[in-house]
Amino acid sequence: MKKFVVLVLAFCMLLSLVAVASAESDIVVAYMAKNTVDAFHATLNGAAKEALDALKEDGTIKDWQLYDGLTDPITQVNLIEDAINNGANFVVFLPAEAEGSAPVVKRCADAGIPIVVVNSKTNNTDELANAYVGSNDVEAGEIMANYVIEKLPDGGKYAHMMGIVGNSAQIQRGEGIANVMSKNDKWESVGDFAADWSADKAVQFATDVLTQYGDELKAIICDNDDMSSAVQAYVNSVDRKDIVCIGVDGNAGPLAMVKEGTLGATVLQDGAA
Template sequence: MKNKVLYILLSAAVLTLITGCTSGDKPSETKVVVGWLQKNQTNVFETYINKGGETVLNEKKKTGEITDFILLDGNTDPSTQINQANDLINSSVSAAILQPAEADGSAPALKALTDAGIPVVVVNARTNNTDELASAYVGSNDIVAGEMMGKFVLDKLGESGGYAHLMGMVGNSAAVERTTGIHNIMDTASGWTLLDEQSAEWQGDKASKFAQDWINLHGDNLDAIICDNDDMAIAAKLACIEAGRDDIVVIGVDGIQSALQMVKSGELDGTVFQDGNGQGKKAAELAIELTKGNQIQKEYWIDFVLVTQDNVDQYISE
């Protein structure tokens, strides 16, 4: 009787083992998700960054290197980005990309993500805690961009004149650093006078209004308008042309296609090309490396290029 019971127990154990081995159950796969807090999804230059990164993320999703990705529009609002950072934390993303709206205002978003153990790549502009908390920063040296614009104006117009400066969003690191670069050059040119300096918040309509006011106020004393981005530069130059002052030299930053076309036609004097697509691609590539636990460099710099009629054809897309 004992042998019979033992036989039954052994048979049941073997059956259990066989069933366990052949049931087809697989261990659940770990999801690898990359979250991206985009600055906004409407500004022309920002869309270059977004498109570059999204191209990489789509490719890596197809190859199975990541499970999915989440794109969130920050509407250039740091409070929105802080809330969205918490959304990414709740979604248990494996790594994140932050394109800050402001240096100070978006800093809590970075802190929240890193406090939750999520590695972050910051792209295009810095928060004031990027160096301390981010796994990597991808961008271009905005001080150099400002210096390029200042040198361009001096080379084109000579040793004396009056200029105005249209700044980007107050508190944004790119706007702050481009302003620093402009002053590095223009403040050392003793014959040049800064007539006014105002923030048009990257927006063409506000830039146009400032340009009109400056032309009316300063007349022939206004020789140049230096702009922190191309949207403002295009609007300022069109305002100059409309006022019969196409002699006013205007230059911006980004190298968006509409600005490049105006440089080619001679309407806009120049732009400083910023490879937004390249920045977005690199940020996405680094975020994916972080999901694998790989070590990456702390900073990745992509050079600015001065674009004039002499080299504009190299940068115009077909």
């Protein structure tokens, strides 16, 4: 099984940037999470807390505060104003959407506040952010698709369960899947389904496509592990263990399923690295 390992180095980047700024001012960091509930972001947020607490302890930064974006770009746009009003002069930002969350990056750039974008990009990240640290999501999509083809060389029909439409990870993972699958005439897509990173929605879509396509359905590719693990558990429960499911993140639960042989594979991005 191929593996895709991403080292999230946001706080190494933070150290190098604040080392310059700290000579002139006290650093107050706003850590704006995408959310605080899903498994991958809980891991990433936990690693961020440990790193930021250490920076505060050794005096590199004065303080930091977590802002929960609730996976909502409007919430994030409002929260950046709260953060600035609370004295933030450095921002670590995990966007909810590529377009909808872009005003956060512009607001920081306009105010001269350094911003590091982490894990997924806004449309203006490359232009306006001080740095981006995260996965190559196109490659992740390609790895998932290649795994499916490797496991099932005879082909068939497959479904793609997407994250929230408009998030850069959703866009780029879908691009990677299409890059590979569109070149293989043994495989046919039955659709890209807006499951919003949700296990429940992914299972509902999987139920529908399995009902419609039956034995022709051979694989379900998911944009994250919450969806892939739930979908795999569902197809296993209806005696379709032959269906190959794969997702991205490498969370503890899906990794355990892979080891048990009840989930095909996961593409690891290491939120704690």
